[in-house]
Amino acid sequence: MPNIKQIAKIAGVSVSTVSRVINHHAYVSEDKRRAVMEAIVQLNYSRNLNAVHLSKGTTNIIGVMVPSINHAYFSRLMEGISSEALMKDYQLMVCQTNYNPVSEGKVLDMLKMKQMDGIIIGSKTLAWEQIEPFTEYGPIVACEDAGTSAISSVYLDHYDCFRQGMRYLIERGHRQIGFCLGRADSANSLKRRRAYEDALAAIHEAVREEWMFYQCLRIEDGLAVVHQWLRMRERPTALLVTSDQVAAGIITEARKNGIRIPEDLAVIGFDNQPIAQVFDLTTIDNQLFEMGSAAFQMAYDHITKKRTKPENRELGYLLIERSTV
Amino acid sequence: MPNIKQIAKIAGVSVSTVSRVINHHAYVSEDKRRAVMEAIVQLNYSRNLNAVHLSKGTTNIIGVMVPSINHAYFSRLMEGISSEALMKDYQLMVCQTNYNPVSEGKVLDMLKMKQMDGIIIGSKTLAWEQIEPFTEYGPIVACEDAGTSAISSVYLDHYDCFRQGMRYLIERGHRQIGFCLGRADSANSLKRRRAYEDALAAIHEAVREEWMFYQCLRIEDGLAVVHQWLRMRERPTALLVTSDQVAAGIITEARKNGIRIPEDLAVIGFDNQPIAQVFDLTTIDNQLFEMGSAAFQMAYDHITKKRTKPENRELGYLLIERSTV
């Protein structure tokens, strides 16, 4: 592989002139520029990015920490990140962690090792205190509420959001309400559960453990929910489901079993994914794409020093009324 | 940020010894090793990966070229790639191209610029001849038939596969068969169309343009298909749909319109995604996960010189009989 030195030699100039040409700097005479360009073509030259990165101390790479690449929620989020990265000519290093703390640590380490200029956290299991020290090495933006930590974040108020879902159901006469969440112990789940309990308390309904479904992450998880529902003596008349995929699974299996939606069972989904539209599913749009692009922008602004302090940006959400309630 | 030199100084050894310790080389006395380790902890040192990459000439990064990050097909494929990469300690640079030739070219350029050690192509629009020259800079593995080019590939025989789908439908009495494909001009689509035409010719049925749907990529694309189907005077009794998502969209919209599946319309999907299971959809499993992991392994073997010649590996497929035919 030819290097800048050989180009310089052939073009009859110094390496700095070559560098200037490559980087489109001013103050290069037209004939030298041409000579360099010709040499570049002649030798089929390309810069060695590792050398560039080492020399500059930056990489134009953003790391994306997600538990799973193949999950509608993160796919949509990454799409938002990617669209913004594409415009700014940044590359994405997608790191699948499977919620493994060791894997998550490795991603943080890569920031320290200057492999990437910043990190966007889609979701994680590590505590904020374990992540915080790494902000020294570059911006870290979380796509969830980072609480009082010094980590930037784009998030929405899941308590509020869940409360609104509950309110909507209650206003339509439901009192027996259940929910489907993902990880039982995640911060978001905890908030949602609190919202759920508060909402029930407000209408003097007791909380029932058996109406709370956890580990509902994918479309197929909806099936088990329906079967459990069928086995119950007392059944919830409505379900707040924090994933359109799971909601779609529930609806499909429900219909197969002759359960009428929403008459027998009302369902509210989350995310407003395309599948929600197809199912005519009432859902809460939590702006995943926008969250992704906002996260990238935030990281970008920090890298380019447009900002220095951590930011916390709350996004809105929108209840989309369709036919499953 | 501390560097190897400072560590050496504090530990009272040379930089080479530090390097040996970091890289777990043999021939380092126990006390020096300990001294180095202590210095590393003391200064909170981490290697600068850009320097490592420059020095070594490799990066342990594989580029993944996909038109879209947020698409079930590529998500599943990337999951396969990722699972293998995780085991081998490789990082994934996911590059979304939107089938833009310029973006695709940039990914290839990054290989030349030594930003990545190899590339896995999920799908592309560039011609093989335009890609082939870049194999000089590192292994390129395509997740589709790369024809006679010198590019490695993992693929399945889409002609055969489509033929089998047709055969299955025909055996069950269908003669009026349509299909839903993605990009009209892709190599795969062309093969499938040929298979379709050959299958019809074999039963002396004419080919009808209006029964061939293109640009069917996402779940929501299924709706339009159903509406067009409804408007037809003569309708196909069966549809071969190269995406479970689209098939699910079709089924959902069909049921909503009182169309019975499979009595009025039989549907075969593709990919055997989780959604196919939920919909009890007859589908053809084309082993996307395995394709992804095989692609990574292939790239890996070339990088580590276990192989040098381009490989072409054909994967099997499996028709999964469920209830939509």
Add this chain to the structure above:
DNA sequence: ATGAAAGCGCTAACAA
């Protein structure tokens, strides 16, 4: 077992 030193290829400050 250890160290000196020559790269790896580029950027950018400085001098001219």
Add this chain to the structure above:
DNA sequence: TTGTTAGCGCTTTCAT
């Protein structure tokens, strides 16, 4: 406008 040169931080060969 151009060139010289000192880094960037690490690996690895070659001596010892």
